[in-house]
Amino acid sequence: MTALLAVGAVTLGTLGLGAWGVRFVRTTSDLLVASRAVTAWWNAAAISGEYLSAASFLGIAGLELKLGASALWQALGFTAGYLALLLFVAAPLRRFGSYTIPDFAEARLRSPRLRMLAAAVVIVIGCFYLVPQLKGAGLALNVVVGAPYWVGVFVVAAIVAINVAIGGMRGITYVQAFQFWVKVFAVSVPIIVLLIHFGGLPGRSALFGDRFPHAGRHGLTVKLAAPQQVDFPAAGSFTAGGHRYTVAAGRHVTLPAGRIRLPPGGIVPMANGIPPERGTEWSRPVGGSGEASPLLVYSLLIATFLGTMGLPHILVRFYTNPDGHAARHTTVRVLSLLGLFYLFPAFYGALGRALTPQLYVTGQTDDVVLRLPQAAWPGPVGTLLGALVAAGAFAAFLSTSSGLLVSLAGTLSHDVWPRVTRGKPSGVATRRRWFRIAAVGAIIPPAALGLAAQSVDISILVGWAFAIAASTFCPMFLLGIWWTRLTARGAAAGMVAGMVIATAAILTGLAVGEPDTGAGALLAQPAVASVPIAFLTMVVVSLRDPRRLDPAAEMLALHAPEGLGLRLADESAPSGDLVRNV
């Protein structure tokens, strides 16, 4: 009940701030990128708030519980992505002044067809990234009120669509900044309280020692909704339906539905797909094969490092900086805000291994952040902390999904729709109406996929979105901003190559199953191969393209500092100054 109230408060706060923002919405430009005049700390908090998604809030701890400390590379990569953005993209892109990634593609490479390709990639990445958010929402509502999975997916999809359709992004800048602090509060306070309560990390032999996860002093009761296939990593026993069963080490067993009872200190069986690991293996950041292999770690780091800049909802927010200088300094602030947040998820995974080992039996490791407080400290304190965490998780889904949906709806109404109507002139009111229709329509495919993806880890789903972004938009930005010879044909070829290879690998990996070998690792996280191929394709095709561009004006727009009267966007300069006559 407490948790439901907390979730309701966050949701109402979001909707309320969104509605409050509506009063300021006047033009389509306002709707798309606020008014480009938000202070650096507000903007940094908003960027961080939009960025910290279900993957950060639930996924990292869930993957850590499941696979071990190798999941923590993800937190590092998620932050490092902003460093790449800062070093290569933030200031030039802000100076260039396009609203969206398709805008940039068309303006830099002078190709309306490239714009359509970029719009298509935006839609793919946006959908890929929305699915895990909605999955997280389904899990959260299930934990909080016991609602079926699909109810949570549906409720959050509806809230986000309504919020975006009425508020656009002007409202959302303040909503996102507000949500960032909600998330930091909600992730930090419960874990700090729990760590103080236990006087440090409990159950260390299963965390760092030579033990497998085991039931606590009072045993462990697990409720299974359906029969569950499990492995016993060591000899153990369980009680089900009044009978006690003894299982030898390494045996594969199907547990019946209903209440399963594990004896005090008994070995915890692992659901299918969770590698049984002793504490020493579990806590190793790199090593051996599978998810912790160096190849996979590097592939994940590359995907997150280079993929962040290609996420459509992130770049749009950079246009709310007044100039390139501000874009740089906002990004440095983002690095510090994200660093603060990412201190905490690791502790949830570690505490979860000691205190919520039942998640190993059910296989629902993504639940760990939500379930930990109540399991660790039964009673009113645990309930209160659980409510806080649930509210933070909801803030995470709402903010990231809203940002993604704004980009999706913006792309549909701004890029795709004018193409469909063949450039018929339309008024502001018409475009706003299309933005709203697009916002409602664009949530439907990810919601449907979210219902289907219940069994895929949040972190894995998010990893794919990053891999695709790193293999398509990242090379287009880096080469487009820093290399004069890039052509539209080269950019298109590289984006298609990166997209095809990344998607094909991911789909093959899904069909093949668990990544135990080097090849399997590449299928699970293809960035280490697909990103270089995309870069190489862009360079080679551009160099062989007979139609060269002379991008002097574009380079001026990208790189010339503000305040020189050289730029279209300079407030101090008369408009049209880029090609002025002396």
Place this chain on the structure above:
Amino acid sequence: MSTERRLPRPRLRTPRDELADSTAHGNVYLRRLRRAQLSLSLMALVAFGAVFGVLPIALYLLPHLHHTRLLGIPVTLWILVIPSSPVFIAIGWIYARRADSLDAAFRDVVER
């Protein structure tokens, strides 16, 4: 201040004019700025790579590190969780200041 000085007419062409007309000269100024910015970014990237690019392989090649404990927690985990963001912020902050000063130097040249 150069803005207060009246230039004789017909006025001399300034670097700003060269840039605005995107003449060969103007392009040279801009290319110099772009290359300076790019090499600054690449230097920052190398600094980042030297710290974090080698971290996975270093931890892989030094498994003993994992058995060393600090306050009961393996040193490898401390390395993974704690120092990343201060290093990121330091690299980012130094980079942003240098990038701004490159821009300022360019502004001085153009407004000369």
